[in-house]
Amino acid sequence: MIKDVIYTISSNLQLNSSVFEMRLDGDTAPLNKSGQFIDIALSGKYLRRPISVCDYDENGLTIIYKVVGEGTKQMSNMQKGEKLSALCALGNGFDDSVTAKKIALVGGGVGLPPLYGLAKRLKSQGKNITVLAGFNTAADMYYINEFSSLAPTRVATADGSAGTKGFVTALMDEGEFDYFYACGPEPMLNALLKTGLDGQLSYEARMACGFGVCMGCSCKTKLGAKRICKDGPVMTAKEMR
Amino acid sequence: MDLSVNLGGIKLDNPVIPASGTFGYGLEFAELYDINILGSFSIKGTTLEPRFGNPLPRIAETPSGMLNSVGLQNPGAEAVVKEYFPRLKKVYRKKVFANVGGHDEESYVAAAEILSKEDIVCAVELNISCPNVKAGGMAFGTDPDKAAAITAAVKKVCRKPLFVKLSPNVTSVKDIALKVVDAGADGITLINTLLGMAVDWKTGRAITAVPHAGLSGAAVKPVALRMVHEVASAVSVPVIGMGGIESAKDVLEFMSVGASAVMVGSKNLTDPFICKKIIEDLPAVLSEAGVQDIKSVIGRTDRCAK
Known part of the structure; x- marks a missing residue:
């Protein structure tokens, strides 16, 4: 399920010279796995910013992002209480049902x-x-x-x-x-x-839509062409090797 | 309010058609909203053989728009017919525009023949304007004689009305439009993307792996309006306008300059619910403009001038 959710920033902490942790309060019902991502709309920027979800609970989610360009710079200046629109949840996430010893x-x-x-x-x-x-x-x-x-x-x-x-x-x-x-x-x-x-x-890639229609982020796998945003971002070692 | 339009016999409930390349084969959007509310939609550009497309990165952000160099990635016409259309029919009871790409005349003709046979296809949209493929694509759409020849060849086998999608990367889009209509086109769609480029100022590298890519989004709207106006004023067949449409007001602008319907492209990628919103907004926007019948909007710019 994908929703366009309006989140409220409850904190935006600087973790080191360029990495920030942002806590967003709002609907997390569409999330069901670790490794999924949200796609954030920023004013004045044409494309959304795909950022992976670090952690989430029923009240909100945490993202950690690095300032690498104007969009993430803009995010780093956002204050507690500001609203932010994001598509949630995108991508398949990690399959955590695997049994392994270590x-x-x-x-x-x-x-x-x-x-x-x-x-x-x-x-x-x-x-x-x-x-x-x-x-x-x-x-x-x-x-x-x-x-x-x-x-x-x-x-x-x-x-x-x-x-x-x-x-x-x-x-x-x-x-x-x-x-x-x-x-x-x-x-x-x-x-x-x-x-x-x-x-x-x-995996990550430059993408336009984030939900599998623009074909901006395709990669070749053993099982044919896959979209990093929709079929991924998580791929298995078997299909990528 | 009646929002229906008629494209030379193709009757649509409303003039809003998601543009090729921004709507896949409809399946992803069907998970987001009931896509039966659309007038129609144009499928991802489909070629005879499957294509992977260009190397990554294929996307760059630009002021009020974006560049893409996807390069017609698609599963091929047979797979679209056998795998995608049956799945689409489960969630969609209307018809699609079949956007057809190719690298030479034979491949265009063969793909158009396969797709135009399908019940779900109401029209073929001949893509002679894709800037992201080396052979074919824009090479056909920027040469009036080649554009006319390929239109005529496809028209012979095409079992549905044939719309030709024109490139804006030409000296006179009107001349090309007149040529393809003369060669048998039943309608025109325009504009495809404008050739552009984005560069990283730090490294000097082009952002996209194929340096010259197709520009779309709000940035191209004034160019698109001018070209739709030029073409719609010159030809007698229906014109579908596109280029940076993001709102119901934009729809009225394109119809005013002569479009009988519109295609909404890149905005689907940044707001997947945009076509639903536009269709819902249209009645109020028409009322605000004092319009009773949406069809009366078509071409009114020139009537104002007189």
């Missing part, structure tokens, strides 16, 4: 947020999860305490300024995990596909 939740940069809600779900199901978080540098880190309160959390930074030096894939010992959920930059996702491990990956 699961890695692998997030790179602003790919981490949807893994937070997922970590909560998997933990409530009693599953054995470990969070692997990758950043460029220590100053980019956010939400590490939040993740640590849910599950063992390891950090890697490309420049070695925090945690293990290197990419997030360096945090996985061979044979340690039998399943993964991932969201992050495409090189990270490609590196995970190369490990041969079974899992699910959340």
Whole structure:
């Protein structure tokens, strides 16, 4: 189900130099999985901004976004109490019904947020999860305490300024995990596909509609062309490998 | 209020038709609202063979509009007939415009023949104006003689009224319109997207993977109105106008300059409920304009002038 929902901003907190956490109060009934996204309308901007849902409950949802251009800059200046229109909910989300012995939740940069809600779900199901978080540098880190309160959390930074030096894939010992959920930059996702491990990956792309009609975000998979917005953003390792 | 219009024998309950490429094959929108409220809709541009289209990114935002370089991604005419139309018929009892693309005359003719046989198709919309394919597409729509030749060839096999969708990327859209009507077109739709470009000022890179892409949205509306006016004043067949339509007031503007119906494009992508809203708003907007019969709006700009 997709609704055009008017949300009220209840907080808009800066987490580091460019990453913000925004809490939106309003209808979350259309959401049913972690990894789905909303598409936010901004005044003066023609296209909506697709942003993944970090977490949600019956009263509202949380998004975490990085200021990368004028639209997200505009969002960062929005105040508590302001209204915001968003299409909710878009995309298929993560399938959390998978049974596995030891699961890695692998997030790179602003790919981490949807893994937070997922970590909560998997933990409530009693599953054995470990969070692997990758950043460029220590100053980019956010939400590490939040993740640590849910599950063992390891950090890697490309420049070695925090945690293990290197990419997030360096945090996985061979044979340690039998399943993964991932969201992050495409090189990270490609590196995970190369490990041969079974899992699910959340992709991103420039999109116009967000609900499967414009064909702006198509990708090729083993099962034919798929739309990242509608058939994804979560794809299985099997179809992407 | 009676909102019906007649496009040379094709009777529509209202003049609002979602434009090709912004409405898929109707299935996604049918999950959002009852699409039977529409006048009709134009299906995603369909070619004889399946096409994946261009590399990503295919989308860029621009002031009051957007660029796309999708490149006619579609499952092919046979799959549309066998897989998409049966699913569509379960949620939609009206008829569609079958937007047909191609890369040469034979492929246009073959796709038009397959699609025009279908009961659900009320008209073929010949897309000789897609700027995002290397062969065919706009290459046919920007050359008056080629446009006329392909219109004539498709007309021979087409079992439904043939509308030709024109490109704005030409010196004289009126000349092309006159040529394709002369070659047998039963109607004209315009405008397709304007060729444009977006560049990242930091890196110097084009935003879309195919650098030159099609501009649509509110930004193109004044150009579209001018071209619809030019063409509608010159031809005797029905004209369907499009380009940046976002409201019932925009519908009246396009009909005033001579469109018998309108297509709503990019706005469907940013507000999926826009066509429903426009149809619901039309009676009040017509009343506000003092109009009793929507058909009396068609071409009134020129009547005002006299």
